[in-house]
Amino acid sequence: MKRGILATLGSPLVQVDSPPGSVVAAKIESKNPGGSAKDRPALAMIEAAEDAGDLEPGDRIVEPTSGNTGIGLALVAAAKGYDITIVMPASKSPERRAIMNAYGADLELVDGEISEAKDRADELEAERGMVQLRQFENPANPEAHYRTTAEEILRQVEGRTIDAFVAGIGTGGTISGTGRRLREEFPDVEIVGVEPEDNAVLSTGESGVDDFQGMGPGFVSPNLDRELLDGVETVGIDAAEAEARRLAREEGILVGQSSAASLLASKRVAERLAADRGTGSTDCPGPDNSTAILSEEPVDYEPIDDDCPVVVTIFWDSGERYMSTGMFD
Numbered sequence: 244m245k246r247g248i249l250a251t252l253g254s255p256l257v258q259v260d261s262p263p264g265s266v267v268a269a270k271i272e273s274k275n276p277g278g279s280a281k282d283r284p285a286l287a288m289i290e291a292a293e294d295a296g297d298l299e300p301g302d303r304i305v306e307p308t309s310g311n312t313g314i315g316l317a318l319v320a321a322a323k324g325y326d327i328t329i330v331m332p333a334s335k336s337p338e339r340r341a342i343m344n345a346y347g348a349d350l351e352l353v354d355g356e357i358s359e360a361k362d363r364a365d366e367l368e369a370e371r372g373m374v375q376l377r378q379f380e381n382p383a384n385p386e387a388h389y390r391t392t393a394e395e396i397l398r399q400v401e402g403r404t405i406d407a408f409v410a411g412i413g414t415g416g417t418i419s420g421t422g423r424r425l426r427e428e429f430p431d432v433e434i435v436g437v438e439p440e441d442n443a444v445l446s447t448g449e450s451g452v453d454d455f456q457g458m459g460p461g462f463v464s465p466n467l468d469r470e471l472l473d474g475v476e477t478v479g480i481d482a483a484e485a486e487a488r489r490l491a492r493e494e495g496i497l498v499g500q501s502s503a504a505s506l507l508a509s510k511r512v513a514e515r516l517a518a519d520r521g522t523g524s525t526d527c528p529g530p531d532n533s534t535a536i537l538s539e540e541p542v543d544y545e546p547i548d549d550d551c552p553v554v555v556t557i558f559w560d561s562g563e564r565y566m567s568t569g570m571f572d
């Protein structure tokens with residue numbers, strides 16, 4: 244028995260369909276207690292503020308977020324007994340608002356994007372003494388992924404070499420923290436970022452307007468360690484939505500646009516690695532959904548050849564969080 248909900252942080256690493264001669268696996272972050280990867284930095288940032296003496300019982304937290312960080316913070320604030328105000332662009336999905344509301348957070352919606360939400364959170368911090376956690380700058384954000392996401396992945400690959408880590412970029416916390424730890428273990432691992440085609444600041448230097456939620460903040464986040472990146476892939480919203488529908492219908496995994504974008508980019512990287520290594524005709528078995536639940540005998544999975552390149556990616560949250568966008572209609 245866990246002594247509290249916050250001890251349930253963590254997610255499985257699950258193999259998904261991959262190009263011939265490669266293996267692609269995704270962290271299913273919807274399994275975290277608040278349903279996304281952002282539960283990790285939410286808990287880490289609150290505990291870092293407590294440790295520094297910046298956050299005490301009776302304080303009110305404020306944070307600008309496009310959603311999942313707000314949900315993670317609202318959950319942690321509820322579990323630990325803090326008040327919280329979330330400042331969010333009005334364009335983000337109503338599911339996110341309803342969930343934060345359910346956890347008891349106060350919401351303030353702003354016109355515009357995350358930059359406008361940041362300005363308003365700065366005002367609330369200055370005028371009302373709220374404690375802002377600043378996910379775009381707070382080192383506890385990448386540190387959470389260094390300590391948890393990456394450590395879980397290292398255990399879950401059971402001794403295999405990871406050849407590439409591919410992830411969307413919002414604050415950059417996930418790719419920087421996870422990437423830094425994976426590179427310590429595998430010096431040759433490729434670290435590849437993903438950003439929206441229409442808001443490809445890292446690839447083009449120009450910001451734009453896009454329909455993704457959580458990736459593509461429209462500026463280069465201070466928490467992004469660009470030195471770690473070997474490349475950046477761009478993905479369009481239509482391709483991502485089509486891939487999310489396919490993943491749900493053909494593989495039984497329900498995710499939103501940015502997870503599907505991370506998967507499309509991962510497959511490009513996997514295809515290239517398989518071509519470079521000439522593993523196209525090597526037997527690299529795909530997902531196996533035989534299950535041992537009703538049998539006495541464990542499933543005897545087909546072994547994966549050591550030559551098969553392994554690409555790990557992140558599925559940020561559940562597709563249930565995006566129903567109102569109509570992407571599954």
Ligand SMILES: Cc1ncc(COP(=O)(O)O)c(C=O)c1O
Nearest residue numbers: 411413414415416417457458501
């Ligand atoms: C839903 C969602 N959350 C978060 C992120 C990014 O995480 P981070 O802020 O750690 O860069 C992404 C990136 O694709 C995302 O799609």
